[in-house]
Amino acid sequence: MSLRFKLLSGFFILIIIPLFLLGTVAFFVSQHMIEKKYSQLNEVTLKSVARNINTVTGKVNQLSVAAVANPTVQQILSLDTAQMTKAELKLHTIDAEQALRKILYTYPYVYSVMLYDVNGVSYKVGRYNSRVISYKELTSHQVFQEVVKRDGQPVWIGPYQYPKLTGKGSILTEIRMVKDVDSLQNTGVLILQTKLKGIGEIFHQVTPGNRFLIVNRDGLIFYDNLNHLQGRELALSVGEAIPLPSHYQTYKRTFNGKDSLISVYGLSLKHWRIVSVQSLRALSKEVLTIVKWITVITGVCVIGSLLFNILFVNRTAKSIINVVRLMKRVEEGDLQARAKVEGSGETRKLTLGFNSFVSRIRRLLHEVKMEQERKQKAEMMLLEAQIQPHFLFNTLESINALAVQNQGRKVSRMIHQLGQILRISIEEEQEIPIRLEVEHLKSYLAIQKYRFEEIFDYRIDIPVKLMDHIMLKLTLQPLVENALQHAFIGLERKGEIRVSASDAGDRVEFFIQDNGNGFSESALANLQVKDSEEMMDRKGLGIRNVADRLRIRYGQEYGLLICSSVGEGTIIKCVIPKDEWEDDHGTD
Numbered sequence: 001m002s003l004r005f006k007l008l009s010g011f012f013i014l015i016i017i018p019l020f021l022l023g024t025v026a027f028f029v030s031q032h033m034i035e036k037k038y039s040q041l042n043e044v045t046l047k048s049v050a051r052n053i054n055t056v057t058g059k060v061n062q063l064s065v066a067a068v069a070n071p072t073v074q075q076i077l078s079l080d081t082a083q084m085t086k087a088e089l090k091l092h093t094i095d096a097e098q099a100l101r102k103i104l105y106t107y108p109y110v111y112s113v114m115l116y117d118v119n120g121v122s123y124k125v126g127r128y129n130s131r132v133i134s135y136k137e138l139t140s141h142q143v144f145q146e147v148v149k150r151d152g153q154p155v156w157i158g159p160y161q162y163p164k165l166t167g168k169g170s171i172l173t174e175i176r177m178v179k180d181v182d183s184l185q186n187t188g189v190l191i192l193q194t195k196l197k198g199i200g201e202i203f204h205q206v207t208p209g210n211r212f213l214i215v216n217r218d219g220l221i222f223y224d225n226l227n228h229l230q231g232r233e234l235a236l237s238v239g240e241a242i243p244l245p246s247h248y249q250t251y252k253r254t255f256n257g258k259d260s261l262i263s264v265y266g267l268s269l270k271h272w273r274i275v276s277v278q279s280l281r282a283l284s285k286e287v288l289t290i291v292k293w294i295t296v297i298t299g300v301c302v303i304g305s306l307l308f309n310i311l312f313v314n315r316t317a318k319s320i321i322n323v324v325r326l327m328k329r330v331e332e333g334d335l336q337a338r339a340k341v342e343g344s345g346e347t348r349k350l351t352l353g354f355n356s357f358v359s360r361i362r363r364l365l366h367e368v369k370m371e372q373e374r375k376q377k378a379e380m381m382l383l384e385a386q387i388q389p390h391f392l393f394n395t396l397e398s399i400n401a402l403a404v405q406n407q408g409r410k411v412s413r414m415i416h417q418l419g420q421i422l423r424i425s426i427e428e429e430q431e432i433p434i435r436l437e438v439e440h441l442k443s444y445l446a447i448q449k450y451r452f453e454e455i456f457d458y459r460i461d462i463p464v465k466l467m468d469h470i471m472l473k474l475t476l477q478p479l480v481e482n483a484l485q486h487a488f489i490g491l492e493r494k495g496e497i498r499v500s501a502s503d504a505g506d507r508v509e510f511f512i513q514d515n516g517n518g519f520s521e522s523a524l525a526n527l528q529v530k531d532s533e534e535m536m537d538r539k540g541l542g543i544r545n546v547a548d549r550l551r552i553r554y555g556q557e558y559g560l561l562i563c564s565s566v567g568e569g570t571i572i573k574c575v576i577p578k579d580e581w582e583d584d585h586g587t588d
Contacts, residue, residue: 020298034283035261039250042276046248046265049212052202054268056109060174061154063107064192068152068178072099073115077178077187081121089121096123109198111171114191115178126193131167133191138175141165147175147189156269158214158222159196160231170196170223170230196223210278217244217271234275238262244273252280323354330358395421395447402450410450417443424473430553431579434501434508435467441476441499448484455488456495466501466508470579472553478542479512479560479572487516487570503578507558510574519564527562543572550576 067073076096081089100113104125112126120135138144143162147155157166157173166173171193178188203212203225214223219234219241235241237256243249246266253262259280264273281288322339329337337358339351395418402411420443424436438460445458458480480497488495498513519527527544543560550559554577564570 020294022294035252035280038261038278038283039263042250042261042263042278043248043265046263046274046276049202050265050267050274053199053214053274056198056202057156057172057267057269059107060110060172060192060194063103063110064154064174064176064190066106067103067113067192068176068190069181070099070103073178073190074181074187076115076123077117078180079117081117081119093121093123097125100125107194109195111193111195112191113193116189116191118186118188130193133165137165138189138191143175147177148186150176152177152179156272158216158220158272160222161216161220163231166193168231172196172199172222199223200225210276213275213277214267215244215273215275217273219244222272244275246273255279319351323350326354330361392422395444398447398450407450414447414450417447421447421477430472431470432473433467434462434469434471437471437473437476438462438467440473441480444477445480445497452484452488454494456484456497458497458499461498461500463501463503466503468580469508471508471576472549475546475550475574475576476510476512478546479574482542483512483514483516483570487514487518489517491516504575506578508576508578510576512572512574513569515569518566518568518570519562520566524562524564546574550574 076092076099079092081092084092096115100115100123104110104113104127110127112124112130114126114133115123116135116138122132122135124132141162143155143157143165154174154176157175159166159170159172160168172195174192174194176190177186178190179185180187199214200223212223212225213221213229213234215221215234221229221232221234224230229237238253240253242251242253242262242264244264249264251262251264253260255262255277261278261280261283263276263278266273326337326339338355341348341351341355395414399411399414399418402414421440424432424440442460445460449456449458476499480499483495483497493515496515499510500513501508501510527547543562547560558575558577561573561575562570563573
């Protein structure tokens with residue numbers, strides 16, 4: 001992250017972002033307060049409107065109650081129309097409709113009055129050619145079952161709820177059974193239809209532009225004071241179904257694509273609700289004005305900060321960034337990197353200090369490298385010194401045993417093989433061709449075979465194509481010696497040693513395998529310990545020394561991998577880099 005970016009980020013984090021947060025918090029707090037205040041006022045408004053609507057529907061209900069109890073209506077329904085002649089029925093119908101007209105004109109918003117007796121004879125009066133509902137149509141409709149079930153209590157049908165029955169106009173319909181006042185037996189059905197004009201006048205008194213809806217429990221809109229949504233489902237405008245409780249409740253939803261507050265309150269009519277919708281944008285006009293000013297101020301601050309960064313901060317940061325870029329090159333190992341000295345003051349001192357610092361590091365690294373090379377050479381010499389006396393001691397011990405047994409010819413051959421071994425061991429070169437290392441190993445095994453002829457057999461399978469590659473000398477012999485010294489002790493079967501190699505791309509992999517006693521898990525763990533106390537134990541000394549020499553010479557990715565199990569033998573994998581033999585590695 002560049003210094004200029006850090007400075008600019010700091011300005012944004014410490015100044016611009018807090019300003020944005022302040023504006024955002026102010027906006028949401030103000031909006032919340034406005035919404036809360038509106039919700040409180042709207043609750044009062046909805047309750048007031050609901051009371052007025054309940055008054056209107058209550059008057060209609062009172063009118064229907066008065067109608068069913070009217071003596072004239074009771075008399076009309078008490079007559080047996082089935083026994084009348086057509087002339088008598090016609091005169092009776094005229095008298096009945098005349099009585100119903102008095103009910104019709106009692107309340108100005110009554111649209112029509114329909115009365116049916118138990119024989120299906122209907123009497124109807126209304127305004128403006130209102131629709132006539134036949135007795136058969138009424139009794140076959142599903143709503144009639146509810147009317148009968150209510151047993152004299154009214155059933156209200158809103159506009160657009162059952163348009164095939166009540167028509168498609170803005171008609172509020174009340175249906176109830178008419179009972180005989182003496183016997184309380186059902187004598188007929190009364191239908192009273194009312195225009196919604198009376199309800200519409202209530203909303204003229206509230207805030208203009210606010211939307212009020214009357215819906216049933218299924219969300220069907222009966223009334224819209226803006227005259228757009230009658231007959232539609234409320235969920236289509238909201239985008240989802242919302243709960244419609246009878247108590248006051250407010251929701252924040254999208255209404256016709258605009259974020260809005262939707263408030264619900266119950267009416268006295270069962271399952272009917274009044275719903276108000278108010279756009280949030282209209283509620284937050286003042287807050288939006290504040291946000292616009294905050295945006296302008298923030299924009300000015302941003303422009304000012306950019307100008308300050310370009311004109312003042314950039315010049316200083318450029319020099320510092322250049323030094324940082326060069327420091328990264330130094331971290332990657334380029335100690336030739338130097339900063340161009342320019343400018344004055346602290347930036348010039350920083351550049352000069354950087355150049356001096358890199359020069360000093362370069363000198364120190366050179367000294368450390370030389371010291372490490374001297375240390376590595378000393379470690380190699382020490383490890384080889386550990387191996388050579390160890391091997392020589394074991395070999396002389398074998399020759400001595402043969403001499404005691406008066407096996408002079410074997411002693412002569414062993415001394416000849418020992419000479420071959422010593423010739424390679426005292427070679428000044430640390431790395432020799434694989435073929436010389438194999439000859440060294442064969443000489444060693446030949447010596448040991450003289451002494452332990454019945455104890456073990458061996459086989460060496462090294463591909464010819466690998467013979468001219470080089471390896472660290474005295475690598476294979478100590479690993480094979482470990483098998484002879486420790487793997488076959490107490491072994492009832494005849495021991496077998498196999499030495500093989502394979503080409504693994506840029507590596508050569510050797511495998512030294514025996515069928516001896518094997519290592520336990522604790523013994524394998526001890527091979528990794530290098531403290532002086534463990535070094536006193538000569539078991540595993542050759543393996544550990546070879547591993548250390550390979551690690552020092554070639555690095556951590558090369559060395560030994562040991563797989564062993566008690567009683568099943570050991571396999572040692574030795575991995576070295578594949579390097580070709582060159583003429584300057586010559587031997588005597």
